[in-house]
Structure formats: C-alpha cells, structure tokens
Amino acid sequence: MDYQISKHQQIKQRRKIYLVALVIIAVITFGFVKFKNLVSPTVKNSGITISVAESGAIEATVPASGLIIPEYEVSITAPINSKIETVFRNAGESVSTGESILQLTKESSLVIYEKLNEEQRVNRNKINQLALALEKDLDDLKTQYSIKQIRIRSLETALAHEQSLLNIGGSTEENVKQAHLNLSVAQLELKQIKNQINNQQAMMKADLKSLGYEINIREKDINQISDKLRKASISSPRGGVITWINDKVGAEIAEGAELVRIADLSSFKVEATISETYADEVKAGRTAIVRINNADLRGKIINVQPAVQNGTVKFSITLNDKNSELLRPNLKADVFVVTSYTGNTIRVKNGTAFNGSEEQKIFVMNGKNAEIRNLKFGERNSDYVEVLSGIKAGDRVITSDMQEYMHLKSIEVK
Numbered sequence: 001m002d003y004q005i006s007k008h009q010q011i012k013q014r015r016k017i018y019l020v021a022l023v024i025i026a027v028i029t030f031g032f033v034k035f036k037n038l039v040s041p042t043v044k045n046s047g048i049t050i051s052v053a054e055s056g057a058i059e060a061t062v063p064a065s066g067l068i069i070p071e072y073e074v075s076i077t078a079p080i081n082s083k084i085e086t087v088f089r090n091a092g093e094s095v096s097t098g099e100s101i102l103q104l105t106k107e108s109s110l111v112i113y114e115k116l117n118e119e120q121r122v123n124r125n126k127i128n129q130l131a132l133a134l135e136k137d138l139d140d141l142k143t144q145y146s147i148k149q150i151r152i153r154s155l156e157t158a159l160a161h162e163q164s165l166l167n168i169g170g171s172t173e174e175n176v177k178q179a180h181l182n183l184s185v186a187q188l189e190l191k192q193i194k195n196q197i198n199n200q201q202a203m204m205k206a207d208l209k210s211l212g213y214e215i216n217i218r219e220k221d222i223n224q225i226s227d228k229l230r231k232a233s234i235s236s237p238r239g240g241v242i243t244w245i246n247d248k249v250g251a252e253i254a255e256g257a258e259l260v261r262i263a264d265l266s267s268f269k270v271e272a273t274i275s276e277t278y279a280d281e282v283k284a285g286r287t288a289i290v291r292i293n294n295a296d297l298r299g300k301i302i303n304v305q306p307a308v309q310n311g312t313v314k315f316s317i318t319l320n321d322k323n324s325e326l327l328r329p330n331l332k333a334d335v336f337v338v339t340s341y342t343g344n345t346i347r348v349k350n351g352t353a354f355n356g357s358e359e360q361k362i363f364v365m366n367g368k369n370a371e372i373r374n375l376k377f378g379e380r381n382s383d384y385v386e387v388l389s390g391i392k393a394g395d396r397v398i399t400s401d402m403q404e405y406m407h408l409k410s411i412e413v414k
Contacts, residue, residue, distance in 0.1 A: 041405070042412040043370075049400040050365065051349040055393045058347050058386045059289075060379035061336035062281050064274035064315075066290055068331040070263035071322060074237055078104065078253040087247045095236040101245070101260055102234035104253065120218045127211040134204035141197045148190040155183040240264045243329065268327040270299065270317040272335045279313045287338040288317045292326045301337070340379060346391065347384040351399025354385050361406060365396035371410045 086103040089095055159179040244261040246253070253259065270290055274282055282304050290297045299319040317335070319327075353362055358377055363370040375390035391397060405411055 041408060042414050043405070045413055047400075048398050048402070048413070049351055050396050051351065051399045053346055053348050053387065053391050053393055053395045053397055055344060056347055056384075058342050058345055058379050058384050059287075059338045059381055060340040060342075061289065061338050061381040062274065062278040063382065064272045064278075064282075064288075064335040064337055066270040066272035066317065066333045066335040068268050068290075068292075068327050068329065068333060069271055070240075070243075070265055070329060071267040071269040071318075072238075072240070073243070073261060073263040074240075075258055076101075076234055076237070076260040076262070078255055078257045078259055080104065080106070081255050082106065082253055084246065084249050084251050084253060084259075087245070087249060089242055089245070090247060091242050091245050094239075094241050095262065096239045097236060099236050100233060101236060101242070104234065116218060116221050120215065123211060123215050123218060127208060127215065130207055130211065131204075134200065134207065138197065138200050138204065141193055141200055145190065145193045145197060148186060148193055152183065152186045152190060155179065155186050159183050234259060236262055238262070238264070263329065265329065267322040268324075268329075269319060269322070270333065270335065271314065272317055273312040273314050274335075274337065276308045276311050276313055278337070279308065281339050282313060282315050282337055289336040289338065290317065290319065291334040291336070292331065295326055297321055297324055297326065334382075336382060342379055342386060345378070346387045346393055348387060348391075348397045349399055350380060350383055350385050352401040353397075353399045354380070356380075362390070363398040363402050363405070363411070364391055365398070365413065366410075368413055369410045370398055370402075370413050372406070372408070 082104040084102060085105045087101075088103070089099075089101045095101060159176070159182075162176045162179045165175075240262040241264075242260060243263045246257075246259050270288075272288070282301060284301050284304055286301050288299050288301055290299060297319055299317045301315050302318045303316040305314045354360065354377070360375060360377070361372050362375045364373045365371075373390050376388040378386035378388045380386060387397075
C-alpha cells in the first residue's frame with residue numbers, strides 16, 4: 001500500500017545521500033594521494049642528459065658572431081677611365097708578385113698625355129721668350145744708366161767750371177745755380193733708372209718663377225698620366241689568390257672603380273659583431289674564442305669600432321693560429337668574448353636545466369634516484385656553468401629540462 005513520504009523525511013534522505021557521496025569522494029582522494037606516495041615516479045635515462053661535476057677552470061663569456069676573412073687583402077682600382085681589353089687570370093687562380101692580371105685600353109689617356117706634353121712645350125717656349133724680352137729690357141735700362149752716369153760726370157765738370165768762372169768774375173750766380181740744378185736732375189734720373197733696373201730684375205725673377213711653377217705643375221700632371229698609363233697593365237702587387245675580378249671584356253671602367261681583389265689565404269683574421277648590450281665587455285686585448293665546427297680557435301681583440309650601427313658593435317680579432325685548416329674565406333663562426341677567468345672551481349656542462357638564475361633547484365643523482373637540491377651558481381659560458389655550492393666534484397647532475405618534476409623531492413631514473 002502506497003503512502004506519502006513527508007517533506008521532512010525527503011530532506012533527511014537527501015542529506016544522507018550527500019553525506020555518503022562526500023565520504024566516497026574523500027576516500028577516493030585519500031587513496032589516490034596514498035597511492036601516489038607509494039608509487040615513485042620514474043624517468044628514462046635515455047630521455048635526460050647527465051653531467052658529472054668536475055674541478056676545473058671556467059671562462060665567463062658573452063656571445064658574438066664572426067666572419068672569417070683573409071688577414072691581408074688588397075683591392076686594385078682602375079688608374080684611368082678606360083675599357084677592359086684583355087683578362088689574363090680568373091677568380092680563384094693564384095698569382096705571384098708582378099704577374100699580369102688585366103690589360104686596360106689607353107687611347108683616351110694617351111690623348112690627354114699628348115695634350116699635356118704639347119702644353120708643356122708651349123710653356124717652355126713662353127719662358128724662353130719672356131726671359132729674352134726681360135733681358136732685353138734690362139740691357140736697355142743698364143745702357144741708359146751708363147749714359148746717365150756719363151752725363152752726370154759731364155754736369156759735374158760743368159758745375160765746377162762755372163764755379164771757377166764765378167770766382168774770377170767770368171760767370172754769374174744764375175749760371176752756377178743752373179749748372180747745379182742740371183746735375184741734381186741728372187742724379188735723380190740716374191736713381192730712377194737704378195730703381196727701374198731693380199724692379200725689372202725682381203719682375204723678371206717673379207715672372208720666370210710663376211712660369212716655372214706652371215711648368216712644374218704640368219710636369220707632375222704628365223708624370224701622373226705617364227704612371228697611370230704604365231699601370232693600365234694591371235699586375236699583382238703581391239702573391240695571393242684572386243678572390244674577385246671584373247672579367248667583362250669591353251666594359252667601360254671609370255677611374256677609381258674596383259677591378260681585382262687579391263687575398264693571401266695563408267693567414268686569416270675575424271671580423272665580428274656583438275649586441276650593443278655587451279658593448280662594454282668588448283675591449284682591445286681581451287681574449288676571444290672562435291668556434292668552427294665544434295672546434296675552438298683562440299685569439300685577441302685588436303680593434304673595436306666606437307660607433308654603434310644597427311644595434312651592434314664591430315670589432316676585429318687576430319688569431320693565434322692564423323693558418324688553421326679550419327679557416328676559410330667568408331666562413332661564419334660563433335665568437336665568445338672572454339670577460340673573466342676562474343682557475344679552480346666546480347663546474348658542470350651547460351644545459352636546458354639552467355635558466356640563468358644565481359640560485360636554482362636542480363636534480364642531482366643519488367644512486368638510481370634523482371634528488372632535488374638547491375644549487376648556487378657563479379660564472380657561466382656556452383659550455384660550462386660554475387656551481388658555488390650544493391654539489392661536489394664527482395656528483396652527477398641532470399642538465400636537461402626537468403620543469404615538470406620540480407614539485408617532487410625525488411624521482412627514479414631507469
């Protein structure tokens with residue numbers, strides 16, 4: 001027989017159901033936690049990287065990028081406006097000192113050379129004509145000077161004669177004054193001629209000097225053109241390898257345009273760039289490491305450009321081993337500038353586990369388990385990280401990323 005359940009009983013039944021459900025959930029949660037604590041998590045040995053801590057030196061570095069270039073490279077430019085007439089050598093070929101590489105045409109420069117020589121002949125003729133004309137004028141003045149000297153002696157005699165006549169009453173004061181005046185005028189004219197001679201000599205010297213300057217300038221122009229004509233046959237100034245050449249026969253070449261680049265491939269250097277963030281760390285004399293195909297070459301910074309371009313600073317490195325077999329022209333390389341050196345310290349190989357912090361939790365092997373430890377770090381570079389505390393030499397440190405296990409105190413490594 002059906003009967004109606006009271007509202008109070010319905011509420012009581014629902015509360016009982018809720019309580020049972022909560023107990024079940026709590027039991028399941030408790031069991032899961034207990035199970036999780038009982039079952040230790042594991043990682044495969046093949047999935048992690050382990051570095052053995054060792055005692056050794058560590059160099060702190062900052063990264064840069066470099067380009068290998070020949071230490072000695074010469075660029076030959078066109079000495080004259082011309083065309084490429086003949087090409088004797090090609091890019092990649094070796095050349096010795098004085099060996100012909102290119103031949104340029106000379107026609108336009110020969111025209112200029114002949115014109116300058118003609119102008120020089122005209123100038124030399126001018127200087128001869130001027131010298132003759134000035135010499136003639138000077139001779140005329142000297143003749144006038146001699147005549148005037150004779151005239152003065154005559155006037156001096158006339159003045160003395162008039163003075164004698166005056167003393168015996170045979171002449172007048174007026175005649176004596178006139179004779180004296182004539183002598184004074186003649187003396188002034190003699191002085192004037194003498195000044196003209198001096199001026200003529202100075203002017204002659206100045207004009208000849210001016211023409212001499214012009215002749216010297218033209219002579220230099222002629223020698224310069226002559227030298228350029230000799231250089232129209234392009235030859236190697238030193239032994240090396242042609243790294244680039246303009247081999248387009250018939251191409252018009254402007255004076256100063258690059259024709260050939262020759263490099264000595266027995267010696268190399270590095271041109272490097274570094275972010276302006278590390279600009280203060282780049283100083284002449286500091287050690288730099290150049291890494292090529294996982295091999296390191298050491299050298300020193302010899303030059304740092306003061307200007308910042310596109311957020312980078314350029315600098316040059318001279319290598320200790322300048323003719324290493326690893327070196328190739330225009331080969332890119334990783335560069336590390338050494339900023340400090342620590343001689344005897346604990347170090348482990350760098351890896352993804354390290355985030356750059358001075359202090360960090362890292363897993364360290366203890367038998368088959370990896371236990372989390374708090375490590376303090378010092379200097380670091382791309383290869384090693386210095387560990388100041390937390391481990392000792394011989395400890396095995398997991399250097400791969402273990403971020404997903406950082407909530408655990410230890411894990412088993414299989």
